[in-house]
Structures are given as C-alpha cells and as structure tokens.
Amino acid sequence: MTNFNWWVDGSIILLYVVGAVTAGLYVRRYVKKVDDFLVAGRNVDLYLGIASLSATEFGIATCMANAELGYKYGFAGITPGIALALAMFVVGSTGFCIKPLRQQKVITIPELFQAKFGTKVRWASGVVIVLGGLLNMGVFLRQAGDFLVIVGGFDLRYLELIMTVILVGIAVYTILGGMLSVLVTDYIQFVVMSIGLLAVVGLIIWSFGWETLNETAYTELGAGAYNPLVNGDYGIDRILLDLLVAFAAVLTWQTMISRVLSAKDALTGQKIYRGTSPFFLVRFTIPAVLGIGALHFFGADLFAENGVLAMPNLLSQLVPVGLLGILIAAMLAADMSTNSSYMIAWSSVIYNDIMRPIHKGLWSDQKGILWNRVLIAVIGVFLLLYGLWYPLKGDLWVYMQVTGTIYLASMSVILIAACYWKQANNWGAIAAITTGCVMPISFLILQQAPATQDMAQQLGPYKLGVSTYACTAIAMVMGSMLKNKLKRT
Amino acid sequence: MIFWTVFVIMVLLWYAILTVVVGYRGGKDIRNMIRHLEQQHDEKQV
Numbered sequence: 418m419t420n421f422n423w424w425v426d427g428s429i430i431l432l433y434v435v436g437a438v439t440a441g442l443y444v445r446r447y448v449k450k451v452d453d454f455l456v457a458g459r460n461v462d463l464y465l466g467i468a469s470l471s472a473t474e475f476g477i478a479t480c481m482a483n484a485e486l487g488y489k490y491g492f493a494g495i496t497p498g499i500a501l502a503l504a505m506f507v508v509g510s511t512g513f514c515i516k517p518l519r520q521q522k523v524i525t526i527p528e529l530f531q532a533k534f535g536t537k538v539r540w541a542s543g544v545v546i547v548l549g550g551l552l553n554m555g556v557f558l559r560q561a562g563d564f565l566v567i568v569g570g571f572d573l574r575y576l577e578l579i580m581t582v583i584l585v586g587i588a589v590y591t592i593l594g595g596m597l598s599v600l601v602t603d604y605i606q607f608v609v610m611s612i613g614l615l616a617v618v619g620l621i622i623w624s625f626g627w628e629t630l631n632e633t634a635y636t637e638l639g640a641g642a643y644n645p646l647v648n649g650d651y652g653i654d655r656i657l658l659d660l661l662v663a664f665a666a667v668l669t670w671q672t673m674i675s676r677v678l679s680a681k682d683a684l685t686g687q688k689i690y691r692g693t694s695p696f697f698l699v700r701f702t703i704p705a706v707l708g709i710g711a712l713h714f715f716g717a718d719l720f721a722e723n724g725v726l727a728m729p730n731l732l733s734q735l736v737p738v739g740l741l742g743i744l745i746a747a748m749l750a751a752d753m754s755t756n757s758s759y760m761i762a763w764s765s766v767i768y769n770d771i772m773r774p775i776h777k778g779l780w781s782d783q784k785g786i787l788w789n790r791v792l793i794a795v796i797g798v799f800l801l802l803y804g805l806w807y808p809l810k811g812d813l814w815v816y817m818q819v820t821g822t823i824y825l826a827s828m829s830v831i832l833i834a835a836c837y838w839k840q841a842n843n844w845g846a847i848a849a850i851t852t853g854c855v856m857p858i859s860f861l862i863l864q865q866a867p868a869t870q871d872m873a874q875q876l877g878p879y880k881l882g883v884s885t886y887a888c889t890a891i892a893m894v895m896g897s898m899l900k901n902k903l904k905r906t
Numbered sequence: 907m908i909f910w911t912v913f914v915i916m917v918l919l920w921y922a923i924l925t926v927v928v929g930y931r932g933g934k935d936i937r938n939m940i941r942h943l944e945q946q947h948d949e950k951q952v
Contacts, residue, residue, distance in 0.1 A: 447943045460942050465935035468928045492910045600939070604932045611925035618918065631907050643910060695920050702917045 419570030419733040419741075426569075426742030433746035434586065437605050437753065441590030441598035451785035454595030455524050455765045456679040461600065466689035469603035469758075470676045471696040472610060476755030477748050478560035480704045482813035484728035487708025488720065491634040491642025493651055494708065497814070498701025500656075500663035502694045508667045509690025512683065517836050518674065519683040526669055526828060527770040533835045534843040536774070541850050542828060543770030546671060547763050548854070549823030551799060552861075554759045556816060558584060558804035560725070561752045567729040568736075568745060580804055583752065588797045591757040592790045596679060599757045606750035613747020616740060617732065618703045621710040624735060630706070633713035654879040661886045662818050665829035670821070671762040707731065725813050756800075764792035815878045819857050822882050826889040827853030834893055845897030853889040856881065 448454050461469070486494030508515060523529045527542035562580040566573060590598045622630070634642035641648030645656055667673060667690070677686035711720070711727035714735070720727035736744055768776075768789050776785070827849045834841035860881050863873040 460939045462935040464931035468932040608929045698917045699921045
C-alpha cells in the first residue's frame with residue numbers, strides 16, 4: 418500500500434523533472450571547449466560548489482545505504498558521516514593535497530601523476546579509477562528503481578523500465594551540457610532535495626516522537642545503538658575503515674575532487690570543502706533517523722535480511738499525498754545530480770587519462786567534446802546492464818566501501834606520495850596500484866563464489882579494507898625504495 | 907541519548923540554514939559563472 422496519487426504527486430514530480438532538464442539543456446550553449454565540458458571552465462564559486470558537491474554526494478543509493486545503517490545500528494550508523502565530515506574539514510582547512518592539485522590546473526588526479534611517475538602510471542591510475550568508480554556506481558540505478566517502485570507503489574515488472582527512464586533523462590542533459598549542465602541542475606536539485614528531506618525527517622520525528630524512536634533503538638539494538646565501540650556488529654576495525662575511506666575519498670574521489678578542480682582558484686576549492694563538510698553529517702543523520710523510524714514501525718525482524726528496503730517501505734506508508742510527490746521529486750533530484758556527476762567524472766578520466774595515448778591532447782575541442790559525449794552514453798549503457806545483472810550481497814554501504822577501496826587505497830597513497838615524498842617513484846606507484854586493486858576485487862569474487870563464500874564472510878570486509886590500505890602504503894614505500902636502491906648500486 | 911539528541915538538532919538546524927543561504931547565493935554564483943563564460947567566448951571571438 419502507498420499513498421501515492423498520480424494527479425497530485427505525479428504533477429509535482431513532472432514539474433520538477435521538466436524544470437531541471439530544461440535548465441540543464443539551456444546552459445549547453447555555453448559549452449565551447451573541453452575545459453567547459455569537463456570542469457565548467459574553472460569558474461565555480463563557493464556557494465554553487467557547496468550546492469553541487471552536496472547534491473552529488475547524496476543519491477538514492479546513499480540514502481538507502483545510510484538508512485540501512487540506521488535500521489541495523491541505530492545512531493551508531495552515523496559514524497561514517499562523522500568520519501567524512503572530519504576528513505573534509507581537515508583537508509579543506511589545511512589544503513592537504515588539494516591545494517597542489519588545484520594549482521597544477523589538472524582535470525583529473527592521474528594527470529598530476531604524469532609529471533612525477535610517467536605516462537604508464539597515469540594510464541594505469543585511470544584504469545583503476547574507472548574500474549572502481551563504475552563498480553561502485555553500478556548499483557545506484559537498481560537502488561533508485563527499488564526506491565521508486567516501493568514508494569510509488571508501482572508494479573515490480575516496471576522496475577527495469579523505471580531504471581531506463583531515469584537514466585535516459587539524466588544522460589540527455591549530461592551528454593549535451595557536460596559539467597556546466599551538471600552544476601546548474603545540481604543547484605536546483607540541492608534546493609528541491611533539501612526541502613524534501615527536511616520535511617520528511619520532520620514528519621517521521623513528529624509522527625513517532627523523538628523519545629519513542631530512542632526507546633526503540635535502545636530496546637531493539639541495546640547500548641550499541643548509541644556507541645559503535647560497544648556494538649558487536651560495528652567494532653574498531655569498521656571505525657578504522659570508515660576513517661581511512663573518508664580521508665581517501667575526500668582526497669581522491671573523482672566526483673568530490675572535480676569540484677575543487679572546477680573551482681575558480683585553490684582557496685575557493687578549500688572553502689568549498691570546508692563549507693560542505695557538515696553536509697556529510699546530514700548525509701548520514703537524516704537517513705539514519707529514517708532507518709530508526711523504520712525499525713520502530715516494522716521491528717527488527719521483518720527486514721532482517723534486506724534492511725535496505727525498510728526505509729522506502731516506511732515512507733510509502735507514512736508520507737501523505739502531496740508530500741509524497743515532494744519526497745519523490747527530492748529523491749529523484751538527489752539521484753539525478755549524483756548520476757550525472759558520476760557519469761561525467763568517469764568519462765573525464767577515460768578521455769583525459771586512458772585515451773591519452775590515442776589523442777595525445779592534440780584533438781580539437783569539438784572532437785574532444787564529441788568523444789566525451791559518446792563515453793557518457795557508453796557509461797549509461799553499462800550502468801543499465803550492470804544494475805540489472807549484479808546481485809547485491811551484504812550491506813549496501815559495505816559494497817560501496819569495498820568497490821571504492823579498489824581505487825581509493827592506491828590513489829590516496831600515490832597522491833600523498835606525489836605531493837609530499839620526494840623519493841617516491843613509478844615502481845612504488847605500480848606496486849601500490851596492483852596491491853590496492855587486487856585485494857578488494859579478490860574479496861568481491863570470493864564473496865560471490867559458493868565455494869568461498871564462508872571464507873569471505875569469516876574474513877569480513879572491514880579487516881580486508883583496513884589491510885588493503887596498509888598493504889598499499891607498504892607497497893608504495895617498498896617499491897620506491899627498491900628502485901632507489903637499485904639505482905644507487 | 908542526550909548527545910545524539912543535541913547532535914541531530916544541530917545537524918537539522920545547520921542544514922535548514924545552509925539550504926536558505928546556498929539557495930540564495932548559489933543562484934548568484936550561476937549568474938556570475940555564465941556571465942564570465944560569455945565574456946571569455948566574446949573575447950575569443952574578437
């Protein structure tokens with residue numbers, strides 16, 4: 418059962434979608450160069466940067482993943498948000514890595530690596546970034562489809578159709594307007610998303626009562642609902658992984674770093690990070706409260722196996738007509754901004770770094786823009802096929818951490834070395850890329866194969882994640898030192 | 907519990923303020939960005 422009304426809620430959603438897509442298409446006329454297409458001509462100022470970064474980093478998949486954390490771990494599920502906010506604030510305040518990155522006027526992180534480590538490392542970095550990024554993003558579309566089907570009360574048969582319609586809508590303005598369209602639509606999406614999220618979380622707290630939600634969290638989850646250190650399912654290894662992922666993402670996640678690279682100068686880039694840092698608390702707090710609301714409404718058993726679906730089921734039953742339209746528009750806004758930014762982020766790496774040996778930076782702007790458009794379309798097709806095919810096992814947030822680690826571990830280590838370690842060289846970089854890539858991919862394969870599922874479960878994603886970061890750093894140091902030693906002898 | 911209550915209130919309050927401030931100033935930033943891009947392209951054409 419859902420409260421969705423086609424006339425009232427449908428009209429609100431239609432109004433939003435038409436408005437956002439029209440605005441996205443309108444600004445495409447200002448795209449003349451590859452720089453305009455990929456980094457909006459490096460003209461982004463503080464508030465637009467904050468709106469865009471916030472909207473990008475909050476999608477339906479993120480909301481569902483974080484609501485699942487609230488459903489399973491209570492307020493302790495907000496821990497990764499605290500880690501991310503802290504990391505972004507520290508990096509934004511100190512300019513650690515992002516300042517030299519912006520000052521070099523690069524489009525992507527691998528471009529920075531070329532000067533220090535050579536063309537091969539740049540190319541390999543591009544491959545790893547795209548691999549990790551696309552696997553990470555691959556589940557977004559299905560989550561969005563699941564959310565809309567449940568909240569809107571549509572027939573499950575239409576899931577694939579809804580996924581396709583969402584993707585085509587986003588692809589149209591991203592392909593035509595590039596980063597410029599993404600920024601303008603991100604701004605609209607930030608406003609719509611914020612209004613919807615604040616209204617819905619207010620409704621949940623008002624409907625159930627704050628004390629009741631707290632009582633539920635304590636009764637169902639015990640003291641671990643408030644303190645991740647005493648939560649048997651959370652623990653120190655997971656908190657450590659949260660911190661490592663947070664710092665690595667803030668430094669190297671292409672969709673985040675592209676806002677710094679699009680900023681009008683290094684100082685504005687730092688201010689965007691500082692200003693956006695508290696949003697990462699919002700990104701986890703609002704979904705976690707919705708998750709705890711679902712825990713109160715359904716209990717812990719109903720969605721024990723599929724906690725990710727608890728929050729949308731709650732909203733479908735609790736949110737009234739009218740507000741449901743605003744909520745769906747808000748979540749569509751969140752998802753459109755995320756998908757469009759992610760599509761352009763990975764296409765920029767493919768064009769700028771992986772295809773570099775082909776075009777050597779010599780193609781005309783027109784040809785470059787055309788290729789970027791083709792790449793975005795190809796990424797769209799991949800997302801559709803992967804979203805339909807991949808069966809998600811375990812927590813959605815953990816999947817996103819593990820796939821992200823494929824490149825976060827190596828890229829963060831190499832970036833820090835490139836900026837601050839004079840003895841770092843290409844041997845170390847290649848060793849770091851290989852180590853950082855092989856470990857999480859092996860885990861994903863072990864997790865899927867029936868013969869090794871138990872082993873993967875025993876090892877767990879957190880210990881594996883923390884080990885990956887440690888081994889990658891060691892590989893970077895050992896590889897670099899080995900080459901330096903051989904040089905001397 | 908008191909910590910999380912204060913935490914959630916602060917986060918929601920900050921988000922509401924951010925929405926108003928960014929909603930107002932972000933629109934200005936878009937106008938400036940487009941004006942700047944127009945100027946860049948006009949200069950190139952000249």
